[in-house]
Amino acid sequence: xxxxxxxxxxNSFEEMEERLTEIGAEKTKKEFQEDIYFNSxxxxxxxxxxxLRIRTTKENNKTNIFMTYKGPKIDSKSKTRKEIExxxxxxxxxxxxxxxxxxxxxxxxxxxxxYFEYENFEISLDDIEGLExxxxxxxxxxxxxxxxxxxxxxxxxxxxxxITDGFERTSYLELLENLYK
Numbered sequence: 381x382x383x384x385x386x387x388x389x390x391n392s393f394e395e396m397e398e399r400l401t402e403i404g405a406e407k408t409k410k411e412f413q414e415d416i417y418f419n420s421x422x423x424x425x426x427x428x429x430x431x432l433r434i435r436t437t438k439e440n441n442k443t444n445i446f447m448t449y450k451g452p453k454i455d456s457k458s459k460t461r462k463e464i465e466x467x468x469x470x471x472x473x474x475x476x477x478x479x480x481x482x483x484x485x486x487x488x489x490x491x492x493x494x495y496f497e498y499e500n501f502e503i504s505l506d507d508i509e510g511l512e513x514x515x516x517x518x519x520x521x522x523x524x525x526x527x528x529x530x531x532x533x534x535x536x537x538x539x540x541x542x543i544t545d546g547f548e549r550t551s552y553l554e555l556l557e558n559l560y561k
Contacts, residue, residue: 382473382535384530385459385518388538389546393494393505393513399541405498411439415489417553418558421482422453428451431551432483434489445471457536459549460527474499489552510559515543 381424390396397407406559412435415433425432437444444467451462455496468474489508496503506514517537539546548555 381463382454382521382525382527383459383461383518384534386457386519386534386538387459387506387514387516387532387548388543389548390513390515392530393507396505396513396541397494398415400496400498400503403498403505403540404458405496408497409415409439409494410494413437413489413491415553417486417489418475418483419486421484426467426554429471431553432478434440434468434478436471437520439481444482445469445542446529447474449549453549454491455527455531457549459551460531462523472500486558487553489556491552498537500530501534506552508556510518511552513550514548515541 400407414436414437418432418434419431420430423430431450433448433450435446435448437446444463447468448465449464453459453461463550479485491508493507493508494505496505500519502518502520504516506516508514517534519534521527521530538547549557
């Protein structure tokens with residue numbers, strides 16, 4: 381799967397929720413996410429622009445755990461990249477396996493995320509521990525599909541929502557790492 385994702389800093393969650401409701405976006409869920417990122421013993425993911433994480437999500441009394449690999453970004457306008465994700469049973473055992481074969485924990489990123497759906501966009505309002513408010517808009521494509529049209533549609537939706545600047549290509553992990561350098 382190719383994930384076409386653009387994020388932007390926003391002023392307020394309430395204002396953006398109102399704008400999303402005005403255009404007909406539907407709020408689908410709210411969850412807490414904790415992402416534990418790892419770095420490879422072979423290459424530095426910060427240099428290769430890759431990511432390996434274990435994500436634990438909690439919504440009401442339900443917990444889900446996923447292992448995700450994200451490939452390098454493939455363009456200069458967005459965070460378009462290959463993503464491979466699978467559900468796992470136990471985050472601690474998975475982390476132990478990663479560490480036993482030489483991967484190192486980098487950082488945890490914790491956020492409360494509200495999801496909205498609009499047409500074929502997934503929109504999230506992200507309250508990340510240690511960062512300003514952000515909104516992400518993404519579209520998932522099959523391998524081989526043209527991502528440039530998806531990017532254009534995402535930027536047009538941002539514009540429709542009143543956002544024309546504050547775009548960020550770096551991940552929340554990178555933003556947090558830059559704060560603590």
